[in-house]
Amino acid sequence: MSILIKNGRIITAADDYVADIFIEGETISAIGKNLPVQADTVIDATGKLVFPGGIDPHVHLAMPFMGTFSSDTHETGTRAALFGGTTTVIDFVLQKQGQSLKDALADWNSRARGTTVGDYSFHIAVTDFNEDTKAEIKVMVEEEGITSFKTFMAYKGALMIDDRQMIGLMQEVKKQGGMVTVHATNGDVIDYLTAKHRSEGKLTPLYHYLSQPEVTEAEASGRFSDMADYTGCPGYIVHMTCEGALNAVRHATRRNQKVFVETCIQYLVLDASLYEQNFEGAKWVMSPPLREKKDQQSLWAGINQGLVQVVATDHCPFMWEQKLMGRMISRKFRTGIQPSKIGWNCSTARGFTKATSR
Ligand SMILES: [Zn+2]
Numbered sequence: 001m002s003i004l005i006k007n008g009r010i011i012t013a014a015d016d017y018v019a020d021i022f023i024e025g026e027t028i029s030a031i032g033k034n035l036p037v038q039a040d041t042v043i044d045a046t047g048k049l050v051f052p053g054g055i056d057p058h059v060h061l062a063m064p065f066m067g068t069f070s071s072d073t074h075e076t077g078t079r080a081a082l083f084g085g086t087t088t089v090i091d092f093v094l095q096k097q098g099q100s101l102k103d104a105l106a107d108w109n110s111r112a113r114g115t116t117v118g119d120y121s122f123h124i125a126v127t128d129f130n131e132d133t134k135a136e137i138k139v140m141v142e143e144e145g146i147t148s149f150k151t152f153m154a155y156k157g158a159l160m161i162d163d164r165q166m167i168g169l170m171q172e173v174k175k176q177g178g179m180v181t182v183h184a185t186n187g188d189v190i191d192y193l194t195a196k197h198r199s200e201g202k203l204t205p206l207y208h209y210l211s212q213p214e215v216t217e218a219e220a221s222g223r224f225s226d227m228a229d230y231t232g233c234p235g236y237i238v239h240m241t242c243e244g245a246l247n248a249v250r251h252a253t254r255r256n257q258k259v260f261v262e263t264c265i266q267y268l269v270l271d272a273s274l275y276e277q278n279f280e281g282a283k284w285v286m287s288p289p290l291r292e293k294k295d296q297q298s299l300w301a302g303i304n305q306g307l308v309q310v311v312a313t314d315h316c317p318f319m320w321e322q323k324l325m326g327r328m329i330s331r332k333f334r335t336g337i338q339p340s341k342i343g344w345n346c347s348t349a350r351g352f353t354k355a356t357s358r
Contacts, residue, residue: 001025001040008045012052021050053087053119058238058262058312061091062111066325070316074111077315078118088119089315092150094159095127101136105144123181125150127158129165137172147178148236153220154187154287163227170233179260180228181236184220184245185212185288205281205326209272209289217288218244225252225259236260239314241267241288243298249307262310263299271296282323286314 005021010031022030022037030037061077063070072080074091081089091112095104101124112120124146126133140146151166152159161169166180173180193211197203202210221237225248228235240246240263249259272290275281284290302308 002037003041003043004035004037004039005043005045005050008048008050010050051085054081054085055088055090056081056086056313056315057090057123057310058264058314059089059091060314060316061089063092063094063316065318068318068322068325071319071322072315072317073115074120075115075117078116078120082118086118088121090121090123090148093122093124093146095125095133097128099128101126101133101140105140105146122146123148123150125152125159126165126169127152127161129161129169134168134172137169137178138176141176141178148181149173149178150181150183150238152183152187153224154183154185154190154216156187156191159183160187163223166224166227167231170227170231170235174231174233179234179236181238182220182224183239183287184217184224184237186216186220189216189219204275204278205285206275208285208287209275212287212289214242214244214291214295217242218248221245222248222251225249225257228259229255229257234258234260236262238262239264239267239288239312240299240302240308242291242295246298246302246307253307260310261302261308262312263302263308264312264314266314267291268296268299268311279327282326283320285323285326286316 001024003023005023007018007020009016009018010021019031019033020035021028022035022039059077059081060070061072061074078089081087091108093101093104093108095101105122105124108122124140126149137149140149149169151161151169153166154160170180190212193213197207197211217240221240221244224235224237227233229252237245237249237259240249240261246261249261252259266284266286267290270284270290271293274284274290299308303311
């Protein structure tokens with residue numbers, strides 16, 4: 001099987017020129033002007049841009065969450081990615097408490113193997129770091145080819161690891177030649193604010209945002225950078241959203257530390273004003289939440305300054321019907337009654353208190 005792409009405007013990291021590309025099997029075997037070759041398929045790309053395939057290093061396909069799954073499977077997610085020119089995605093395996101990394105990986109492989117349309121790889125999230133997990137880091141790196149270990153400094157009681165575990169993991173990952181990545185927000189502060197807002201009956205999507213203020217991300221990004229510096233472990237902060245967190249990384253560069261930073265498209269183009277409506281704002285509920293206009297400016301500046309190296313998606317879609325589960329949970333907390341016991345259903349719920357304070 002061979003393909004000849006003729007007369008495309010080829011864009012690479014270094015060049016921009018018009019030429020032909022000849023592909024045999026899955027390998028580009030020649031690039032040049034007017035290539036004298038015969039191909040099974042010829043594509044006329046005159047007037048079109050030809051890019052290398054994109055890599056999205058942050059997606060969650062068929063991810064188990066709150067009794068449901070993110071709505072893109074490995075098949076539909078990679079198919080959608082290909083339509084946008086993204087030929088590789090990196091998904092996150094999530095270890096459950098008490099589970100081995102090997103079993104967690106097998107769980108994800110059972111959904112991904114044989115179903116993906118594009119190329120894929122995995123990061124693995126370490127949520128239960130103990131002596132058994134520690135022994136598996138080497139196996140993941142050397143036998144499974146997984147070199148990036150995701151951590152959560154938030155989601156207390158579920159995914160979060162404490163600093164003791166973080167330091168231990170960093171030391172082991174450094175030893176095995178890997179990298180630690182992080183969801184950097186202060187889980188204890190968020191846990192406190194969430195409980196406080198809940199007790200006050202403040203349950204609209206705006207309070208999702210107000211429970212995760214910028215300082216929670218700035219503090220955790222600094223703490224993570226400090227621990228990475230202390231251990232010498234390569235560190236990568238996923239989905240950075242705000243000026244304060246970027247400043248923490250800027251501070252780390254003053255001691256010649258390199259911290260890799262990823263942001264996501266939504267943080268560059270959307271802002272928190274979208275939460276200032278009733279449950280409709282749930283469409284933009286994500287963690288960390290959208291921030292302010294000034295944070296968008298900081299992130300764009302960070303890209304230009306080389307402080308932000310990666311733009312990803314954190315693609316983790318939920319259908320509106322799945323988002324409505326959040327409204328049911330809100331109802332339960334407001335009344336203290338299970339939705340099912342009061343005959344409540346999604347289509348009849350109305351009139352949530354509009355949150356007006358910030
Ligand atoms: Zn994510």
